[in-house]
Amino acid sequence: MSGSEAGSNAGPEPPRPLGAEAEAEAEAAAEAGGLALYRLNVDGFLRTVSGAWLGDSLLTVLRDRLGVTAVKDACEQGRCGACSVLIDGRLAASCTVLAADADGTRVVTVAGLGASGLARAIQARFLSEGAVQCGFCTPGFVVAVTELLTRRPDADDQEIREALAGNLCRCTGYGRIVAAIRAVQQERGILPIGGEDDVEWHP
Amino acid sequence: MHWSASGMLRPSTVGEAVEMLSAARAAGLEAALLGGGTDLVPALRAGQRQVQTIIGLRRVLELRVRGAGADRLTIGAGVTYTDLVGWSLSPGLARAARVVGSAQIRNTGTVGGALGSARPASDLLTFLTAADAEVLTVSPRGPRRQPLARFLAARPEPDALVTAVRLARPGGPATYLKIGGRQAAYPAEVSCAVVVDRVRHTLACAVGGIGRQPVRMVEAEAYAQAAVDWATGTVSSAAAARFADLVTEATQALTPTLPVGPHGSARYRIHAAGVLAGRAFARCLNPAIARPALAATLLPAAPHSDFLRPDTFGPDTPHADPATPHVDGTGPQGAR
Ligand SMILES: Cc1cc2nc3c(=O)[nH]c(=O)nc-3n(C[C@H](O)[C@H](O)[C@H](O)COP(=O)(O)OP(=O)(O)OC[C@H]3O[C@@H](n4cnc5c(N)ncnc54)[C@H](O)[C@@H]3O)c2cc1C
Ligand code: FES
Ligand code: FES
Numbered sequence: 001m002s003g004s005e006a007g008s009n010a011g012p013e014p015p016r017p018l019g020a021e022a023e024a025e026a027e028a029a030a031e032a033g034g035l036a037l038y039r040l041n042v043d044g045f046l047r048t049v050s051g052a053w054l055g056d057s058l059l060t061v062l063r064d065r066l067g068v069t070a071v072k073d074a075c076e077q078g079r080c081g082a083c084s085v086l087i088d089g090r091l092a093a094s095c096t097v098l099a100a101d102a103d104g105t106r107v108v109t110v111a112g113l114g115a116s117g118l119a120r121a122i123q124a125r126f127l128s129e130g131a132v133q134c135g136f137c138t139p140g141f142v143v144a145v146t147e148l149l150t151r152r153p154d155a156d157d158q159e160i161r162e163a164l165a166g167n168l169c170r171c172t173g174y175g176r177i178v179a180a181i182r183a184v185q186q187e188r189g190i191l192p193i194g195g196e197d198d199v200e201w202h203p
Numbered sequence: 204m205h206w207s208a209s210g211m212l213r214p215s216t217v218g219e220a221v222e223m224l225s226a227a228r229a230a231g232l233e234a235a236l237l238g239g240g241t242d243l244v245p246a247l248r249a250g251q252r253q254v255q256t257i258i259g260l261r262r263v264l265e266l267r268v269r270g271a272g273a274d275r276l277t278i279g280a281g282v283t284y285t286d287l288v289g290w291s292l293s294p295g296l297a298r299a300a301r302v303v304g305s306a307q308i309r310n311t312g313t314v315g316g317a318l319g320s321a322r323p324a325s326d327l328l329t330f331l332t333a334a335d336a337e338v339l340t341v342s343p344r345g346p347r348r349q350p351l352a353r354f355l356a357a358r359p360e361p362d363a364l365v366t367a368v369r370l371a372r373p374g375g376p377a378t379y380l381k382i383g384g385r386q387a388a389y390p391a392e393v394s395c396a397v398v399v400d401r402v403r404h405t406l407a408c409a410v411g412g413i414g415r416q417p418v419r420m421v422e423a424e425a426y427a428q429a430a431v432d433w434a435t436g437t438v439s440s441a442a443a444a445r446f447a448d449l450v451t452e453a454t455q456a457l458t459p460t461l462p463v464g465p466h467g468s469a470r471y472r473i474h475a476a477g478v479l480a481g482r483a484f485a486r487c488l489n490p491a492i493a494r495p496a497l498a499a500t501l502l503p504a505a506p507h508s509d510f511l512r513p514d515t516f517g518p519d520t521p522h523a524d525p526a527t528p529h530v531d532g533t534g535p536q537g538a539r
Contacts, residue, residue, distance in 0.1 A: 038211070054210040054257060055247035057240075077245045078308060079388035090285070093307040095248075096241040100211040101259040144306070165387040166305020 038103040042068060043112025052099060058107065059083045061099035070111035070139055074168075081167030084140035085109050091147045093166065110139040119146045121184050129180040133171035141167050145181055154190050155181075212258045217265060217341055217366055220258055225343050225362050227256040236260060236364060238316035239283065241308050266315065266366060274372050277339075280315025280365045284308070284327075293370070295377025295398060299330035302379070305387035318365045321355055324391040324412030328355070330379050332417035333396035333409035336370040355416040375401035375436065376487040380479045381411075383467075392467040395450075395479035399487045404433045408446075408484070410476045412467065413454050420480065423449035431488060438488045447481030 037050040040061070047066050059076065062068040062085075071094055072082035078096040085094045086108040094107075113119035122145050125131070132138050141164070148155055148163040155163065160181055169177060185191040212227075214220040220236070227234035234256040237243055246252040260266055266281030271292050278287070278296075287293075287300035288309065303309050303326050317327040318338060331351050338354040340347050342363035351368070377398040381391035394411035406427040411417040423446050430442040454476040458469050467475075 055244070055254070057244050057248060060248075076248055078241055078304075081305065081307060084307060090310040091306050092311050093241075093305075096239070096244050096308070096311055098211075098237055098240045098244050098257065098259065100257070101213075101237060101240065101261055103213075104262075163306050166307040 038100050040066070040099070040102055040107055041105065042066060042107045043109055044106075049099065054100065056099045058085070058094040058097040058099045058102050060095075062094060062107075062109070068109060068111070070109040072136055072139055074136070079166075079168070080137075081140045081144065081164075082137055084143045084167065086143060086147060089147075091144055091166075108143075110142050113143065113146050118149060118184075121187060122146055122149070122180070125180040125183045125187070126177070129176050129183055131172055131176040131180040137167060137169040137171075141169070141177060145184075149181070149184065153188070154185065210254075210256050212256060213262050214258060214260070215262045215264070217263060217364060220260060220263060220364055221341050221343060221362070223256075223258050224364065227258070228362060232256045234258060236315070236319065238281065238313035238319065239311035240316075241304075241312040242316055242320045260313075260315065260364075268367075271372070275369055276372055277367050277369045278314055279367050280313060280318070282314050283310060284312055285310045287314075293373055293377075295334070295373060295379060295396070296327075296330055296370075298377075299326045299379040299396065302326060302381055302386060304390075308387070314368060315365045318354070318368070319359075321359075321416065322390055323415055323417075324381070324383070324394045325417075326379065326381060326391060326394060326411075329381075329394040329409050329411035329417040330377075330396040330398075331368060331370060332411075332419060333398040333407040334370040334377070335407065336368045338365060339367040339369060340365050352416070352419070371400075373398070373400075374403060375399035378483045378486045380483050382475050382479060383412075393472050393475040393479060395476065395483050397480070397483040397487050399431075399436070401433065401436050404428065404431075406431065406484075406487075408450065408480055410450065410454065410480065413457055413472050413476055418453075418457065420450050420453050422453055423480065427484070436488060438484075440485075440489060443481050443485040443489060446484045447477040450480035451477030 037048070040047050040049060042062065049061055049065055052061050052065055057076070059071055059073055062071050063073055071085060073095070074080045074082040076095045078093045081093060083094040084091060086092070087097065087102060088105050119142065122142055126138060126142065131141075144164055144167050148160065152159055157178070160178055164177070182191055212223045214223055224234055224236065232255040233253060235243060235252065235254040235258070237257050237259045243252065247254065260281055263281060266279040268277070268279040269282050269286060269290065270277045276293055284300040284303045285306075288297055290297050300309065303312065314327065317325050321328065328351070336351045337348050338351050340360070340363040342360055346366075347363070348369075377396070379394070379396045381394040383389055383392035392412050394417070396409050398407045400406070406424055408420040408423055408427070409417045410420060426449055427438075427442075427446060430445070431438050451473055454473045458473070
């Protein structure tokens with residue numbers, strides 16, 4: 001997915017109407033088969049999950065059961081950050097979270113960040129600064145950067161590096177990603193005048 | 204209590220959790236406790252663990268408590284690394300927590316999970332070993348408190364839940380250093396914690412990654428006790444080198460038990476243990492030790508000298524500045 005899609009048309013499918021009766025039926029069926037049935041709040045929509053394997057990660061359930069492809073699947077070991085989401089506002093790798101344990105939390109993917117002006121600005125700067133090449137890492141980065149700039153709008157270079165250490169990018173070499181973040185800060189009047197020297201990242 | 208045939212149980216108290224754990228075991232089901240899931244979920248996915256029941260501890264609010272008494276700190280099993288990072292009551296622990304994995308892992312991984320997984324170079328366990336921490340558990344036989352070292356050495360009790368760890372309030376400087384692959388993706392190869400108590404005139408040093416569990420450096424600790432000028436809490440620069448040598452010797456004696464990792468030969472681990480210990484010691488007691496002199500003492504034609512070069516892992520790089528996290532020289536771009 002490219003950065004521009006993320007905010008607008010990659011939203012979740014509308015929640016399927018599930019009457020109390022149908023739900024009870026599904027529950028009975030799931031219990032009989034020993035399969036999990038629970039609800040996940042994904043990007044503000046309550047989604048019912050049935051038939052999932054007990055050990056399924058949140059990543060697997062989001063993509064394979066709920067069709068939420070805004071989260072990317074790469075390492076499934078918590079190492080690359082492609083599957084980053086917010087859980088109750090905290091950044092997490094959805095492949096290290098048990099789906100059934102996320103029942104009762106608020107899960108936000110890149111698609112659910114769309115309404116906030118900050119997430120839009122980040123996506124726009126990722127595009128204009130060349131921080132998107134193949135784009136595979138972008139959804140995870142946008143979630144991580146949005147979380148960072150919400151918490152620390154004036155994050156400096158070291159803080160940015162620390163906060164993004166869990167997100168891998170194989171294409172950009174990170175320089176353009178940091179430049180995009182600096183551009184967002186500048187645009188919002190946060191980066192001090194003369195801070196432009198920091199925009200280029202010399203590892 | 205909420206029972207479900209799906210296999211996912213979500214207790215809301217410690218009592219319920221312990222009951223569920225023993226009920227599942229009595230029914231012949233393989234059960235696992237779930238903290239954040241950073242170790243368990245990938246292991247389930249990879250088929251390394253097979254379980255029929257999972258007891259999720261997320262809703263057990265009493266495990267999320269972090270408290271301070273007159274002379275002790277208590278940290279609940281549900282506390283995450285991120286919760287510890289900003290904790291001013293234990294700067295040493297905060298420092299160890301800050302260099303765990305990535306933001307994603309620190310937000311998710313818990314203290315209880317670290318004890319359950321008991322990794323040989325776990326950052327938290329290495330620090331807590333130096334801090335003489337105790338582990339609090341609850342099982343059907345009731346609550347129990349035991350020293351961390353004994354908890355780690357014993358066979359795990361399959362029906363016990365770790366509820367908290369407890370340690371003394373700090374009585375002096377403490378530091379924590381680690382080295383290994385890319386920090387955000389891989390736990391440390393070798394880790395070292397030094398905890399100084401200027402009130403009781405003691406120094407504790409634990410090294411992780413050189414045995415099944417972090418090991419206390421008893422000889423080096425005894426040397427330090429005599430070498431430190433306790434009135435000022437400082438040492439001579441020669442003392443740091445001697446301290447490092449004693450740690451290297453002690454580690455060498457452990458060689459047969461050294462774990463073998465993809466990057467860490469026994470020789471490498473022995474060398475790294477000495478280097479980390481010397482640096483941690485100097486940071487706590489003699490920040491003024493001239494950097495080039497320290498580097499020269501500690502890095503003579505090292506077998507992996509590129510790994511330990513001051514510019515990738517030294518006090519004079521921004522990465523190793525005490526205020527910054529990537530002590531092993533990794534950033535988003537990865538040092539290697
Ligand atoms: C990419 C990545 C990087 C990592 N980097 C580091 C690192 O730099 N340093 C480091 O030290 N670790 C690291 N880890 C390991 C891991 O994050 C820690 O061990 C973490 O503390 C595990 O906590 P958790 O809550 O996620 O455990 P879980 O996965 O939930 O559980 C782990 C084990 O502990 C048991 N358990 C959980 N809670 C309890 C309890 N209350 N009582 C008894 N048993 C319990 C579980 O049954 C399971 O066997 C990393 C892991 C990943 C995936
Ligand atoms: S897929 Fe989750 S971190 Fe890589
Ligand atoms: S743009 Fe290709 S992995 Fe980051």
